[in-house]
Amino acid sequence: MRAILTYHSIDPSGSPISIDSASFQRHVEFLSSGAVRVVPLAQILGGGDEDRVAITFDDGLGNFAEEAWPRLKEHGLPATQFVVTGHVGRDNAWQGRRDGRVPHLRLLDWDALGRLAAEGLELGAHSRTHPHLNRLADGALADEIEGSAEDLFRRAGVRPQSFCYPFGSLDERAVTKVAARYVRACSTELAVLSERDSPHRLPRLDAFYFRGAGRLESLGSLAFRVRLGVLKTARGLRASLQKRGGPSRS
Numbered sequence: 001m002r003a004i005l006t007y008h009s010i011d012p013s014g015s016p017i018s019i020d021s022a023s024f025q026r027h028v029e030f031l032s033s034g035a036v037r038v039v040p041l042a043q044i045l046g047g048g049d050e051d052r053v054a055i056t057f058d059d060g061l062g063n064f065a066e067e068a069w070p071r072l073k074e075h076g077l078p079a080t081q082f083v084v085t086g087h088v089g090r091d092n093a094w095q096g097r098r099d100g101r102v103p104h105l106r107l108l109d110w111d112a113l114g115r116l117a118a119e120g121l122e123l124g125a126h127s128r129t130h131p132h133l134n135r136l137a138d139g140a141l142a143d144e145i146e147g148s149a150e151d152l153f154r155r156a157g158v159r160p161q162s163f164c165y166p167f168g169s170l171d172e173r174a175v176t177k178v179a180a181r182y183v184r185a186c187s188t189e190l191a192v193l194s195e196r197d198s199p200h201r202l203p204r205l206d207a208f209y210f211r212g213a214g215r216l217e218s219l220g221s222l223a224f225r226v227r228l229g230v231l232k233t234a235r236g237l238r239a240s241l242q243k244r245g246g247p248s249r250s
């Protein structure tokens, strides 16, 4: 089984983008135990049948540098951080709007991102302003997708290979534009990887759902797959209920 894990913030708020420090530590201990092979996102597809896991973080939040990276580095666990390039050094009130369901958090600045990249963190793009890409006109869509790659190159010297769709919102136009610029892209579809997945629509497992003791540790087991099915169904129901509502997370 192969899977990409999604994290955002390591904090005690219990919000939908948060995992507490103790739970994250437990995840790190499991991921570094040898029970699963953790690979860079670039190696999650192709090459043999062995089980693999990749670790991703969205939004470039400041607490990554203090709470997550030191522990990942200590255990040699590779990770990808998806950066909202127009918000670097500011906060997660995307386009000036705060989401009351998630904590208001400081973002890493370019100096910190450069340091982390030099230490082995992969920097991917997560747009410039974190919009719903499927709601943008063509010009704005190109600016978000191509512009964020340009920003990462100009400010951090990185040519990003990986993209992540803000809020998981995508349509064929967005996927086509992303595919022209990036090698791979992650969505927020809650699933393990399958051979049918397009490299530009890779599903992920949001760590929020695996905070409880033993949840992530059961990765790949029958119980894990059953629970994933239940989560997906519940999430699908919620999404259809919220369709007319405000932004979803991620």
Ligand SMILES: [Zn+2]
Residues within 6 Å of the ligand: 058, 059, 126, 130, 166, 167, 249, 250
């Ligand atoms: Zn995001």
